[in-house]
Amino acid sequence: MDLRLANMWRLTMNEKKFIKTALTSGIRIDGRNPYEYRKLSIKFGREDGSSEVQLGQTHVMGFVTGQLVQPYRDQANEGTLSIYTEFSLMANPSFEPGRLGEFAVELGRIVDRGLRESRAVDTESLCVLAGKLVWAILIDLHILDNGGNLVDAANIAALAALLTYRRPECSLGGEDGLEV
Incomplete structure (x- = not known):
């Protein structure tokens, strides 16, 4: 630590x-x-997959993006979910620019574990072509101000951003039916 x-x-x-x-x-x-309770405010962004959460004095922004990737070999029919957290310099005095601190890593793990265990994201539905292509979902959490209860604010921001995210439409076609 x-x-x-x-x-x-x-x-x-x-x-x-x-x-x-x-x-x-x-x-x-x-x-x-x-x-x-702390006062909760949730704002949904103008673009898909973005949210802004204020829980008391804590302020977190969430952004969701997705891209088609090859699946892991042991999970050929499941997409991936990744969480990335970043503290602004004003949010935490121990933050060092350009270096992911231990607290940011641990916060990302907590949010990741909560989303996975609650099954908020159905990773099997992210499969486009088993063993070939799946969606990789990335949730970026930007901590703008840490005024307490950061775990709840980050979880709410991640869920709110996921609620507004719409992955691009894709379909299989071509002669063999395996072209995206």
């Missing part, structure tokens, strides 16, 4: 005392009540 991230989680005695007092008093730093 990045040393800076590890050091962020070490709390002083005063911080621990403050957190305990705030919890017992039922207050939060942002002024919400203990059971009050």
